[in-house]
Amino acid sequence: MMKTLFLNPPSFDGFDGAAGARYQARREIRSFWFPTWLAQVAAMVPDSKLIDAPPAGLTLEDVLPQAADYEIAVLYTSSPSFESDARTAAALKEVNPKLKVGMVGAHVAVLAQESLEAAPAVDFVGRNEFDFTIKELCEGRPWDDIDGLSYRLNGTIHHNKERALISDMDELPFVIDVYKRDLKIEDYVIGEALYPYVSLYTGRGCRSRCTFCLWPQTIGGHKYRVRSAQHVVDEVKRGLEYFPQVREYFFDDDTLTDNIEHVEAIAKGLGPLGVTWSCNAKANVPYETLKILKDNGMRLMVVGYESGDQQILNNIKKGMKVDRMYRFAEDCHKLGLKVHGTFIVGLPGETKETIKQTIEFAKRVNPHTIQVSLPAAYPGTFLYNQAREEGWMRSEEGMVANAGFQVSSLSYPHLSEAEIFEAVDNFYKRFFFRPTKIAEIVGEMARDREVMKMRLKEGVEFMKFLFSREDKVAATPV
Numbered sequence: 480m481m482k483t484l485f486l487n488p489p490s491f492d493g494f495d496g497a498a499g500a501r502y503q504a505r506r507e508i509r510s511f512w513f514p515t516w517l518a519q520v521a522a523m524v525p526d527s528k529l530i531d532a533p534p535a536g537l538t539l540e541d542v543l544p545q546a547a548d549y550e551i552a553v554l555y556t557s558s559p560s561f562e563s564d565a566r567t568a569a570a571l572k573e574v575n576p577k578l579k580v581g582m583v584g585a586h587v588a589v590l591a592q593e594s595l596e597a598a599p600a601v602d603f604v605g606r607n608e609f610d611f612t613i614k615e616l617c618e619g620r621p622w623d624d625i626d627g628l629s630y631r632l633n634g635t636i637h638h639n640k641e642r643a644l645i646s647d648m649d650e651l652p653f654v655i656d657v658y659k660r661d662l663k664i665e666d667y668v669i670g671e672a673l674y675p676y677v678s679l680y681t682g683r684g685c686r687s688r689c690t691f692c693l694w695p696q697t698i699g700g701h702k703y704r705v706r707s708a709q710h711v712v713d714e715v716k717r718g719l720e721y722f723p724q725v726r727e728y729f730f731d732d733d734t735l736t737d738n739i740e741h742v743e744a745i746a747k748g749l750g751p752l753g754v755t756w757s758c759n760a761k762a763n764v765p766y767e768t769l770k771i772l773k774d775n776g777m778r779l780m781v782v783g784y785e786s787g788d789q790q791i792l793n794n795i796k797k798g799m800k801v802d803r804m805y806r807f808a809e810d811c812h813k814l815g816l817k818v819h820g821t822f823i824v825g826l827p828g829e830t831k832e833t834i835k836q837t838i839e840f841a842k843r844v845n846p847h848t849i850q851v852s853l854p855a856a857y858p859g860t861f862l863y864n865q866a867r868e869e870g871w872m873r874s875e876e877g878m879v880a881n882a883g884f885q886v887s888s889l890s891y892p893h894l895s896e897a898e899i900f901e902a903v904d905n906f907y908k909r910f911f912f913r914p915t916k917i918a919e920i921v922g923e924m925a926r927d928r929e930v931m932k933m934r935l936k937e938g939v940e941f942m943k944f945l946f947s948r949e950d951k952v953a954a955t956p957v
């Protein structure tokens with residue numbers, strides 16, 4: 480095996496572009512997802528090292544000296560951070576000209592040719608599901624014999640044939656060993672999970688075809704491939720030994736509840752361990768299943784409601800009825816299950832009226848907390864092609880402003896970028912600044928000191944976010 484460094488490169492202060500982040504920008508409150516995709520491939524390359532620079536607060540100057548110790552560096556990149564990551568690749572190469580530098584992630588999977596042309600210091604790209612592509616490369620296999628690899632040779636760019644998706648997910652080793660070896664788990668925080676938390680995948684892919692959603696349309700695919708429940712439970716057991724301080728396990732599969740048999744089997748394995756856990760879910764889980772999950776330690780679900788308007792849900796191919804979402808929310812309230820509801824303002828078909836309707840919907844289904852995003856049309860998605868054809872694209876590159884905050888990449892003749900941006904703030908204010916919601920959050924803080932510390936810190940960041948809006952709008956796109 481060649482000596483390999485896996486790097487989530489330094490970026491904006493607080494920028495979360497890690498291989499696991501679903502929201503590649505600074506969030507309104509400081510949040511970091513575990514770099515699970517990079518950790519997964521690092522687990523397959525013995526003696527490798529994973530550096531996740533942004534949560535560790537590492538700058539380029541901190542990382543560069545490491546370049547001398549390795550033969551290969553694999554950088555995780557994303558559309559908003561690509562240019563900055565390309566500069567990091569060049570800087571690593573300057574320190575160690577013999578270093579082979581590669582990139583992975585959805586952006587380079589979709590735009591392999593363009594990325595290699597735009598970043599002369601990058602020698603190779605591992606496209607789509609890159610785990611075994613990178614493993615074979617680190618084993619020293621000839622590059623022309625590695626499926627899924629694009630590379631530069633004598634000034635020419637070559638693209639090998641596609642790699643088949645992994646069918647036996649139990650083949651993948653535990654990421655928890657890499658977390659233990661290379662990460663400080665206290666660096667990772669998301670507002671919706673208890674702190675400290677650990678995030679794992681039990682499978683990849685999502686059966687739904689939401690037009691904006693990056694992962695299933697690029698790396699993960701639309702077939703939900705899962706690990707066996709026992710394999711997942713064994714990894715959590717190891718986590719309990721390594722990290723007794725962890726308060727919650729988050730299963731970051733696109734939609735864990737897409738496979739009812741699988742999620743119920745995992746729940747029944749976790750229940751006896753007394754683990755508190757949470758996951759991503761779609762708002763169509765049957766009541767009986769929700770009850771099994773709740774009875775076996777599930778505390779919270781992150782649910783992509785996106786909009787309260789049926790036409791918008793249809794426009795984005797959400798495959799969901801507003802009535803079903805109401806019923807799901809009622810079931811969750813009845814069982815005492817918490818929901819972190821995620822919404823997007825400015826999707827195709829959005830008007831000022833549908834924004835109002837979605838805010839009213841959010842207040843009625845009343846998730847415990849919410850996240851409101853701007854629309855982001857990433858290359859490789861249906862929405863990206865649609866936005867280009869329809870002339871909705873604000874700028875190809877301008878997904879984040881120069882402070883690292885996301886900006887709307889779409890605008891419409893009847894709804895400007897500034898109006899979409901303002902609607903996000905308004906949404907938050909109208910949802911959170913209600914006496915019942917304030918009382919609920921204060922009550923939760925009073926019951927749990929750790930939650931109190933986290934919410935107070937988040938509260939300060941959130942207020943700064945809301946009241947620095949003019950700066951964010953004025954910021955120049957990178």
Ligand code: SF4
Nearest residue numbers: 685687688689692733
């Ligand atoms: S259900 Fe969620 S994860 Fe699946 S495609 Fe839609 S937004 Fe993406």
